[in-house]
Amino acid sequence: MAVPISQMWTVATYVLKKRFTGANRYPLVLMLEPLFRCNLACAGCGKVQYPPHVLKRMLTPEECFAAVEECGAPMVSIPGGEPLLHPQIVEIVNGLIARKKYIYLCTNALELKRRLHEFTPSKYLTFSVHLDGERDHHDFSVCREGGWDLAVEGIKAAVARGFRVTTNATFFDGTDPHSVRAFFDEVMDMGVEGIVLSPGYSYEKAPDQHRFLGRARVRRLFRAILSNRKPNWKFNMSPLFLEFLMGDRKYDCTPWGSPAYNIFGWQRPCYLLQDGYAETFQELLETTKWEEYGVGSGNPKCANCMVSCGYEPTAVMDGFGSMRGLWAMIRGTFSRYNDPHALKLLNEFPKRESHSTLVQIESTEREMATR
Amino acid sequence: MTAEVQKYTREQVEALELAPGTEHQQLEGWVPELASEGDLREALEKAFDYRGDVTITTKAGKKIEAFIFNRRTGATLAESYVQYFEANVEGKQKLSYAEISRLEFTGKDRAAGKHWEDWVKAYNERKAAGEKNIALHPDKID
Numbered sequence: 001m002a003v004p005i006s007q008m009w010t011v012a013t014y015v016l017k018k019r020f021t022g023a024n025r026y027p028l029v030l031m032l033e034p035l036f037r038c039n040l041a042c043a044g045c046g047k048v049q050y051p052p053h054v055l056k057r058m059l060t061p062e063e064c065f066a067a068v069e070e071c072g073a074p075m076v077s078i079p080g081g082e083p084l085l086h087p088q089i090v091e092i093v094n095g096l097i098a099r100k101k102y103i104y105l106c107t108n109a110l111e112l113k114r115r116l117h118e119f120t121p122s123k124y125l126t127f128s129v130h131l132d133g134e135r136d137h138h139d140f141s142v143c144r145e146g147g148w149d150l151a152v153e154g155i156k157a158a159v160a161r162g163f164r165v166t167t168n169a170t171f172f173d174g175t176d177p178h179s180v181r182a183f184f185d186e187v188m189d190m191g192v193e194g195i196v197l198s199p200g201y202s203y204e205k206a207p208d209q210h211r212f213l214g215r216a217r218v219r220r221l222f223r224a225i226l227s228n229r230k231p232n233w234k235f236n237m238s239p240l241f242l243e244f245l246m247g248d249r250k251y252d253c254t255p256w257g258s259p260a261y262n263i264f265g266w267q268r269p270c271y272l273l274q275d276g277y278a279e280t281f282q283e284l285l286e287t288t289k290w291e292e293y294g295v296g297s298g299n300p301k302c303a304n305c306m307v308s309c310g311y312e313p314t315a316v317m318d319g320f321g322s323m324r325g326l327w328a329m330i331r332g333t334f335s336r337y338n339d340p341h342a343l344k345l346l347n348e349f350p351k352r353e354s355h356s357t358l359v360q361i362e363s364t365e366r367e368m369a370t371r
Numbered sequence: 372m373t374a375e376v377q378k379y380t381r382e383q384v385e386a387l388e389l390a391p392g393t394e395h396q397q398l399e400g401w402v403p404e405l406a407s408e409g410d411l412r413e414a415l416e417k418a419f420d421y422r423g424d425v426t427i428t429t430k431a432g433k434k435i436e437a438f439i440f441n442r443r444t445g446a447t448l449a450e451s452y453v454q455y456f457e458a459n460v461e462g463k464q465k466l467s468y469a470e471i472s473r474l475e476f477t478g479k480d481r482a483a484g485k486h487w488e489d490w491v492k493a494y495n496e497r498k499a500a501g502e503k504n505i506a507l508h509p510d511k512i513d
Contacts, residue, residue: 016401020399041507043490049481052512053458054438143490144506171506264440265463276419277441277454298379304387 002166002194002234006123007075007102013352014074019253025256025285026071028313029104031271033262034059034092036081040108042142046272048081055081057263061091061333067261068101070281077128079106090118090169097124104128106168112154116161126164126236129155129195133169133183143155152190159191166193166236172200173213177224184233192312194236198308199245201272214304215295222347227342229335239310239332240325245306246337249315253294253302256285257313269293271309273301399423399480405473408448414474415442415453424458424478429470436477437464444468481510 011028018026035058048055059067068076076096083089083286084107095105102124109129119125132141135148158165169185171180180352184195199218213221222245235242243249256272265277266284278284294302294310319329398421403414418425419442427435437455444451448469455464490507497505 037512038509041485041509043485043507044487045485046482049485051438051458051478051481052510053426054440055512057456095431106432140494145504146506215384216386217388263456276443295384296381298381298384300378303379303384312489 003104004123004164007192009304010074011316012320014345015317019321021181025290027071027257027259027281028316029075029258029309030068030071030073031258031260031309032059032064032067032076032078033080033260034064034078034083034086034089036262037085038082039085039110040082040142040144047079051280052328055158058086059261059263061088061095064092065095065099068096071261073101073258073259075102075104077106079164082108082111084111084115093119093125097122100124102126102219103167106130107154108147109151109154110147112151113157116154116163119163121162121164123164126166126193127154128159128166128168131155131167131169131183131187132171133175134179134186137179137183140351155187155190164193165191166196168196168198169332170198170200171221171225173217175221176351177221177346177349180225181230181346185230187236188230188232191311192300194234196236196308199306199347201305201307212302215306216306218245218306220345222246223339223342224346227339227346229337231336238312238315238319239329239335240319241308241312243328243332244311244315251311251314251318252296253305253310254313254317255290255293255310256288257317258309259284259350272305272307372463397480397483398476399478399483401476403474405471411448411468411471411474412444412451415439415468415471418474418476419453421476421480422482423476423480426475426477427453427455427466427471428475429466429474430472431470434465435466438478 015028033047035055036048036050037055037058038045041048078089078092080086083105086092089105093105104126106128107130109127112127112129126150129151130142131148131151132138138148138151139145143361155165155167169180169183187195199213199222222242226242226246240249244251253270258271259281260267260271261281265279266281268276268278268284268288269290270293278287291297293299295305319325396417397416403410403417405411405414408454421439424436424438427437429435435455435457437453437457439453441454442452443454450466451468452465453468453471455466457464458475493507
């Protein structure tokens with residue numbers, strides 16, 4: 001079990017309280033983006049393409065705390081940009097710990113080892129380190145040779161100092177499931193608490209619109225990756241969300257489950273789509289046309305999204321919303337999902353001897369040819 | 372649900388092998404003709420999507436070079452507004468559609484040239500030239 005009992009208890013009681021009070025729409029994780037500046041320049045990233053005067057702007061700690069209190073979610077994810085470039089990130093983190101929020105500080109970890117001494121280990125703080133796969137694959141994905149080595153140094157130093165650490169990977173078209181499974185072995189050996197993963201999604205603001213998996217392909221890829229699990233693999237995610245990725249569950253999106261707040265305001269409708277901003281969280285909830293988003297809406301902008309920020313809240317609410325859901329979660333936590341058909345599917349994916357960058361070129365050409 | 376939004380059935384979406392994605396237009400340097408209310412609304416929608424600064428000329432003759440990050444559309448131009456950040460000006464600014472006379476996409480498109488294919492091509496060229504520690508670096512902001 002990767003998620004600590006205290007965190008599960010906090011989330012479970014929060015969900016139950018919301019249900020008993022009849023709340024229809026409530027947040028689970030606040031996506032708090034204190035800045036967009038980054039020390040990587042990943043091709044295709046749609047989060048950091050702004051003019052310099054926008055990249056220089058940052059949320060103050062007071063603005064962060066006000067957003068957290070306004071939203072009320074029990075968990076806060078701090079992505080960006082690179083949060084460790086924020087000069088007051090320690091103050092922000094300590095303020096959230098004081099408010100007993102479970103924090104996932106999402107970092108590429110290039111600065112983690114150097115900044116680690118400024119933080120104090122806490123059950124409320126997890127460093128969620130962006131690692132997209134084995135060394136060559138990750139370096140190519142983040143457009144920086146040597147990036148993997150720096151990130152892994154940071155992970156090992158954080159684990160050694162007693163911090164909670166997870167890895168966080170996004171998988172695109174052309175991903176080799178054999179390599180991903182080897183990557184899972186590798187990161188679990190580093191002593192991380194668990195793995196977080198998500199399929200890529202061609203959200204409108206991403207400059208690159210050609211490397212993204214459709215839903216049918218996502219299900220095949222994740223069935224191959226996540227079936228027949230090794231005993232030491234742990235996932236810091238809802239098991240029901242992983243079943244959704246594997247095609248065992250059909251869920252609708254819960255965009256208000258992971259609301260995003262940044263220098264522009266409360267982003268609508270979700271963390272990845274930018275269809276405008278609201279001044280307050282209440283305004284976001286009340287004035288967003290939620291029926292126009294999500295897989296059930298038919299909106300092409302949402303067509304291939306199976307991303308955790310939209311669907312994991314659905315899975316968590318399903319899991320804590322009934323005895324049946326709770327039982328499915330318990331069963332999923334301890335199951336290895338043995339499945340001979342999935343093993344056959346896995347073996348149908350070509351096994352690559354190296355993680356040559358040429359794999360990516362082939363992938364791009366093949367994908368575009370089929371469009 | 373508007374027809375503009377609903378393009379797919381659930382079955383079609385579930386069966387997608389590859390995502391069609393969004394076609395991005397080349398807008399840098401564009402000066403839209405604002406002959407009608409519809410032209411203005413359409414141009415400001417594109418400015419909202421644009422990843423660079425634009426220059427707005429108000430009906431009073433003031434020029435504002437800014438990044439538009441939000442727009443709120445109402446029944447009339449007076450009820451519609453854009454929100455923007457201007458370099459060296461603290462805080463969010465707001466301007467009614469009704470006050471805008473000219474729009475120019477003057478700033479660099481910060482998303483241009485950031486495609487995966489661009490990186491693959493650059494990487495292979497640099498690797499072939501014997502370069503080590505190949506990386507893309509963020510644009511300087513200071």
